[in-house]
Amino acid sequence: MLDYPALAAIAAVIREGSFERAADTLGITPSAVSQRVRGYEERLGTILIVRGQPCAPTDLGRTLCAHFDRVQLLEADLTPALAPKGEGAGPPLTLKVAVNADSLATWFPQAAATFAQGTGMLLDLMLEDEAHTADRLRSGEVQAAVTADPEPVQGCKTILLGALRYAACASPDFMARHFSEGVNADTLAKAPHMRFDRRDALQARWAQEAYGVELRAPTHWVPSTQGFLDLCLAGLAWGLQPVALARSHMDSGRLVELPPALRIEVRLYWNVARLYAASLRALTDAVRRAASERLHA
Known part of the structure; x- marks a missing residue:
């Protein structure tokens, strides 16, 4: 026993x-x-x-x-x-959940608030790259995770939530300094860009899909979604921004989308332990509802 x-x-x-x-x-x-x-x-x-x-x-x-x-x-x-x-x-009990930083900065707060208000429970949120949040679930550290990994986790249920859309952005000043001759393989090789951490491959994915080049430009490391946006606005570098956060800045001209205006989508999944616990059902319902309202189908 x-x-x-x-x-x-x-x-x-x-x-x-x-x-x-x-x-x-x-x-x-x-x-x-x-x-x-x-x-x-x-x-x-x-x-x-x-x-x-x-x-x-x-x-x-x-x-x-x-x-x-x-x-x-x-x-x-x-x-x-x-x-x-x-x-x-x-x-109150605490429910442990792994979530990526961009989800936490965009659509997940609505789900968290709905869950907490409806159940009175607390949340212990562990920040992790969306490609690795499932590892937290496999290790037993959390009971649920927002992940970009569609592979099922043993003992868990996987639900497609939708896609978080990203745009490659820079400030007008940065565009004038580094892309005055246009965005191409040569200028991309020299213009500084940002990465969230060593596992962040979004900028490299965009460069490959938009121009067929391997991105080896100077890199600033910025492990913060809000910092990523603020430093882009300040003209530090270019980077992939969640459209939900960057849209107002692009509309006002404070950010410029790099041609060819290729949007990158990251499909997100909800992996949750197969427990017949009311709290997990409530959290899953809140997550699915918020995702349906804020993510792209």
């Missing part, structure tokens, strides 16, 4: 990063947290938490935490029926 008080301590340490903060969230002493964790590790004969700043789970520790999170979601459905009349249901 699993020791759920010990699992609660392990999950709290991993979530909070330290035994002291875990103790605060559980309402017990750090010594009690340590005893529960150490006792369970001795019982299983293996380490579950790598002590450090912050503490991190081993593979088995992560698996046990994922199980504990799933059990909590299922038990939450029983709380109204089992709690004595008039007794509070306790602190």
Whole structure:
């Protein structure tokens, strides 16, 4: 049988990063947290938490935490029926979701707000590139993810949400300085561009599809959706912007779309654990509704 008080301590340490903060969230002493964790590790004969700043789970520790999170979601459905009349249901549960930065800056807030207002639950959002959010789901770190990977995750349901559309943009000043002779293979090789991180291939994809060239120009690294837009407006470099964020700037002339005005679409999927938990159904409904209103079919 699993020791759920010990699992609660392990999950709290991993979530909070330290035994002291875990103790605060559980309402017990750090010594009690340590005893529960150490006792369970001795019982299983293996380490579950790598002590450090912050503490991190081993593979088995992560698996046990994922199980504990799933059990909590299922038990939450029983709380109204089992709690004595008039007794509070306790602190709200937290649902862990992996989402890419551009979705978080565009359409996902509507889904998050609808879910939180309807259920009273909290969200723990983990930012990750859309091509890798599914990895968070496979590892058990989250119960759902917005991903660009159509491959099904074992034990999960995959739902097509729609496409997030991007436009290659630059400021008028940047266009005058770097593309005065037009946008072509030669000028693209010299004009600085931006990338979100080392896994961001959108700019390279646009250059390949628009001009058939491999993009090797100077690169600014900007790991922020809002920073990507602000620095483009300031004339730092050109880059692919979510049309939903850039449209007003393009309409006003503060941003210019690079010819041939080729739009790039990233198809997004919702991967969610196949649990019969009301919270996951509610979040899925909210995500599908927001996506239908804000993403391209």
